[in-house]
Amino acid sequence: MVTLTVVAPSVNGSEPSVLRSLIERITADLKDIESFFSIKLSSRRKKKIYEFLESELNSLKGLSWVFKSPNTQSHVDYLLIKNYMERRFQQLELDSSLDEKTTPLLPFASTLVDICEARILVLPMHSQTVAQKLFEVQLQIADMIEKVKISADKLPVGTVAFRAASHIDNLREHLKEWYTFYEGYDPLFDWWASNPYKVVDKNLATISEVIREELVGIKPGNNDAIVGQPIGRDGLLADLQAEMIPYTPEEIISIGEKEFGWCISELKTAANAMKLGNDWRQALEEVKNDYVEPGKQTQLVQDLILEAITFVEKHKLVTVPPIAKQTWQMFMMSPQRQKVNPFFLGGESIIVSYPTDAMDHESKMMSMRGNNIHFSRATVFHEMIPGHHLQMHINARSNSYRRIFDTPFSVEGWALYWEFLLWDDERFVKTPKNRIGMLFWRLHRCARIIFSVRFHLGQMSPQECIDLLVNEVGHERATAEGEVRRSLSGEYSPLYQAGYMLGALQIYALRKEVLRDGVISEMEFHDLFLQQNRMPNEIMRAWLLNKELSADYKPTWRFYSGI
Structure with missing residues (x-):
């Protein structure tokens, strides 16, 4: 494994951050405050969190001397904890503003x-x-x-x-x-x-x-209604600033639309290879109908996991520790949960979405078509190894105190980034149907940018989001409803769904920069990225490229050309 000195010769990569204990204490203190004052509507809770963050931010200013030290890990941690607390301030203000509107009720x-x-x-x-x-x-x-x-x-x-x-x-x-x-x-x-x-x-x-x-407008007993809470343009700008993304919401939508157009072009190419002309929708229908028989999905998933592990190890793309590839588990997703998560979930385990005998015929067919062989192949790489399972394994063992800086641009971006690499890598065998499956997911992530950002701008309703996925991406209606329900339920941050594609584009662009001069290998880049744990990709880039960091560092990385 390469040390940091390969990337930044002036830095001792093994030197620990002097701010680690501070971050660990702040993490534990916030957890205790929020656990003790657990009523979300409580003004006392908000006041306690506000006072704590204000005090810690003031104290942090006295630690700006770390930037006089050559220890770049401390530079990174200063910016991470500062950004984290400032973001919590913003969230408190947003929550207070939204709660104020509920007072009459x-x-x-x-x-x-x-x-x-x-x-x-x-x-x-x-x-x-x-x-x-x-x-x-x-x-x-x-x-x-x-x-x-x-x-x-x-x-x-x-x-x-x-x-x-x-x-x-x-x-x-x-x-x-x-x-x-x-x-x-x-x-x-x-x-x-x-x-x-x-x-x-x-x-x-x-x-x-x-x-x-x-x-x-939700009738009694209707537990499937989709409402969501748009945060508006100012809210999106604040979230983009916290994620260190120097783009406007409108520019983010433009990126999604440009990538969407690329996917459609590639879908037509794959449809031609299937002798269907440019009719990518017909090609998608053929792919959807290529599913395994009931009861066989678990074996398919296991085979795909083993294929993924074998591929990345054979071609030395990333280090896979023995425990990581030996201890993953598989579970089946309940019918009720499939209404929110119509596809696989992954991480420490793989949770397989597939119909049960209790579903009606239409629901069974939509679930089988939505989890066909070719969609599943891309999904397994994303969810397990080299995606989320490997990511969580390494994150738990390297700089684990940084997991508090969780961001979809790094976490989800990493998993989708591997779909980009496997698309490019000719050594990864892909039939035209496999390509259609991979492109479906890529198109899906482009649509996530478009519908989630437009929803929070007040430009699309939940139903219009569903219609976009059905009519323009090719989703089954049930899976589209589940996707939108999951995206807008409030369980995820407003930029979470956009973070998949945007994060992958960031990491993809960073890989080109880091590998361009041949200073480190592809495996070393991937290992370093995982070992540094979670943070905005802008900070990861600054660290890897040995860029100067300061207490008032501002994001400037325009990672996407043409926007």
């Missing part, structure tokens, strides 16, 4: 937060007083239910109302924990609070459902 929220936090802080609990507060909350909730039903046009709707309903669900869970903490241990508590609690619990469930139905 939650007049009872502050009382419930106070009750639950008093239990967390183990303050004296006066049963009669609490019972009175719960009774007042009953009246407030009843009044709000009435307002929602008769004056919906005067209240927040759509994504704001959906956020309010989610907060209500969260408060209900915390109130349940509060009640079970005291129930049975304090006779006076049971006498005073039992009935008011049960009424409030029932009313919280009711108002959450009423808000979803009347103000969001």
Whole structure:
């Protein structure tokens, strides 16, 4: 394994960062604060996090002397923790702004937060007083239910109302924990609070459902609705700054559209090789229908994993530790989870998406077609080795304190980057159908940029996002719905889906720069990238190319030509 001195001769690559312990402490402290003050709507929680970040950022300024040292690992860590805390500040401000808009629907929220936090802080609990507060909350909730039903046009709707309903669900869970903490241990508590609690619990469930139905448009029992919460152009610019991407949202969309056009051109070439002229859609249909019989998918996946490991080791593309290739596991994805993740998931394990006997016929066929042999071949390389499984294995063992700097541009970018390399590598045998499968995923990632950024700009609805994937990419409708549901559910950051393609393009461009002069080998580049763990690719590039870093470093890397 090459040392850092090969990349940057003036630096001792084995020298540890002097900021490692600081980062580890900040990580642990933030975890404790957020775990202790766990109610997301709590103003006390936000204040505690704000004060902690403000104090740590002020202290960090006193450590700028690290840039006078030749230890570039410390330079990197200074910028990483500074950027991380500044991003958390931005997220606090965004959350506070969004929560402020939900206030008209939650007049009872502050009382419930106070009750639950008093239990967390183990303050004296006066049963009669609490019972009175719960009774007042009953009246407030009843009044709000009435307002929602008769004056919906005067209240927040759509994504704001959906956020309010989610907060209500969260408060209900915390109130349940509060009640079970005291129930049975304090006779006076049971006498005073039992009935008011049960009424409030029932009313919280009711108002959450009423808000979803009347103000969001989600019918009771519809657990598959897609809402999402657009963050707007300013929010996207803030996220791009935090990811160290010096492009505007409009430029990001242009990159997606340009790459989309390249994929269509290559799809037509592959369709010609299948003797279908330029009809890539017909070629895609043939590929989708090339699936294994029920019960055979697990063997297919295992064979593909072994093929991937053999290929990267034979051609010395990346180091694969023995434990990494010996300890991966396989699990099957539940039908319910497939509604959100219609394809494979990977990382420490491979989770296989394929139909079960409980699905109806249409769902079975869409799942089998969406996880056909040729789609699966590209997916397995992405999810396991040399993709996420190898990445997580190395990240857990090298500079693991940097995992807090998780970013899709590095994590997802790494896995998709390998799809780029295998496309280019003529040693990796590809039939025309294999190429169609690989191009489908590449086109899919281009579409992710377009629909996710446009959604957050307010230019596309969830349904329009689904239609784009079905009509322009060739998704089955069920898999398109699952993809959009996953993308917009709020579980992922707004730029997460764009991070796949943009991150891969960054790493692909960085590889060309690093290997251009032949200073290190391809294997050494890949090993170094993994060993440095997670960070914005801009910082990874600066470190690998031995660029000067400073406390006020700003991203400048225009990694994509023509935009």
